[in-house]
Amino acid sequence: MRITAGPFxxxxxxxxxxxxxxxxxxxxxxxxxxxxxxxxxxxxxxMPKLNSFNPQIPDTATQGPTAKDIQLExxxxxxxxxxxxGLTWRVFSPIPGSDGKLPLLATSEGGSAAFQLIxxxxxxxxxxxxxxxxxxxxxxxxxxxxxxVLVLDAGGVMLNAVSGSDxxxxxxxxxxxxxxADAKEDGERALVVADVKPNTVIRLNTGTYHVxxxxxxxxxxxxxxxxxxxxxLTEATIQHRAAKLTLKLVSEPGGEAIADTAxxxxxxxxxxxxxxVGAFPTLVLAEGGYTAIxxxxxxxxxxxxxxxxxxNTDVEVLLNDKGAPAASGAADAQD
Numbered sequence: 343m344r345i346t347a348g349p350f351x352x353x354x355x356x357x358x359x360x361x362x363x364x365x366x367x368x369x370x371x372x373x374x375x376x377x378x379x380x381x382x383x384x385x386x387x388x389m390p391k392l393n394s395f396n397p398q399i400p401d402t403a404t405q406g407p408t409a410k411d412i413q414l415e416x417x418x419x420x421x422x423x424x425x426x427x428g429l430t431w432r433v434f435s436p437i438p439g440s441d442g443k444l445p446l447l448a449t450s451e452g453g454s455a456a457f458q459l460i461x462x463x464x465x466x467x468x469x470x471x472x473x474x475x476x477x478x479x480x481x482x483x484x485x486x487x488x489x490x491v492l493v494l495d496a497g498g499v500m501l502n503a504v505s506g507s508d509x510x511x512x513x514x515x516x517x518x519x520x521x522x523a524d525a526k527e528d529g530e531r532a533l534v535v536a537d538v539k540p541n542t543v544i545r546l547n548t549g550t551y552h553v554x555x556x557x558x559x560x561x562x563x564x565x566x567x568x569x570x571x572x573x574x575l576t577e578a579t580i581q582h583r584a585a586k587l588t589l590k591l592v593s594e595p596g597g598e599a600i601a602d603t604a605x606x607x608x609x610x611x612x613x614x615x616x617x618x619v620g621a622f623p624t625l626v627l628a629e630g631g632y633t634a635i636x637x638x639x640x641x642x643x644x645x646x647x648x649x650x651x652x653x654n655t656d657v658e659v660l661l662n663d664k665g666a667p668a669a670s671g672a673a674d675a676q677d
Contacts, residue, residue, distance in 0.1 A: 506652015
């Protein structure tokens with residue numbers, strides 16, 4: 343796997359990544375991380391003020407103390423600049439409702455926000471993608487209210503993958519899932535984001551995350567731990583040891599594929615990893631040895647073959663004259 347991490351205003355050193363499975367690391371620069379991480383590249387727009395409200399006695403808000411302007415802004419890091427886009431602000435009453443939940447009083451989206459609040463206490467939450475921060479604030483009856491700055495302690499990650507040394511995998515054949523790094527008592531990890539597409543920026547709180555990369559839908563799976571740092575966008579490229587194969591039952595090498603063929607793919611230990619029906623089904627398999635079994639018109643044919651990482655090829659199973667079970671012997675898949 344190779345990863346590149348960059349601050350939102352300057353380049354930084356590549357992160358260290360701990361991987362499980364067959365993957366490697368290489369340095370790679372992002373041409374323009376802000377293009378894929380727009381939350382810090384657009385000029386700041388001040389959000390419109392919301393109507394005054396009182397979480398405890400909403401019907402008498404206009405008769406109570408004068409509402410005060412409350413300025414809110416969020417930073418990715420303690421000393422960072424305000425995030426100018428992509429934020430969702432929520433203001434809650436501290437008094438639970440009849441359902442036991444804190445009533446949502448107001449929301450705002452964009453960058454820095456301005457609310458008008460009646461004196462009292464509130465919970466303010468700001469979300470930035472999957473990252474977020476919450477603070478309890480108090481609006482005093484006398485004197486001005488200081489600007490409230492919430493630190494998200496968040497960064498971003500962008501995932502991609504290659505097969506073999508450097509063969510780019512089509513985006514439609516890849517998917518990622520992001521889990522928490524810590525396993526629960528039952529060994530499972532909490533799912534953070536499912537079905538992440540390549541080259542998609544995911545905003546997360548700082549920390550270590552466990553990433554599962556799926557190439558195809560059979561057994562090409564790589565796992566890795568990735569570190570997300572505050573204020574930085576990390577690009578991680580996972581290296582799969584797999585290849586895409588097309589199965590064909592033919593009467594002679596290079597011949598036309600025979601239709602209505604049922605296929606089973608077995609590992610070297612005899613486990614079935616894939617079953618399909620068709621003249622030339624295509625599938626992705628992890629590197630290793632396999633046996634292809636073709637069934638056509640109640641006759642069975644088979645061939646042993648080896649998958650090499652990054653080498654996409656056809657696997658041809660030959661008919662014999664009698665149609666009895668046949669084995670062509672172990673053969674490496676070639677271009």
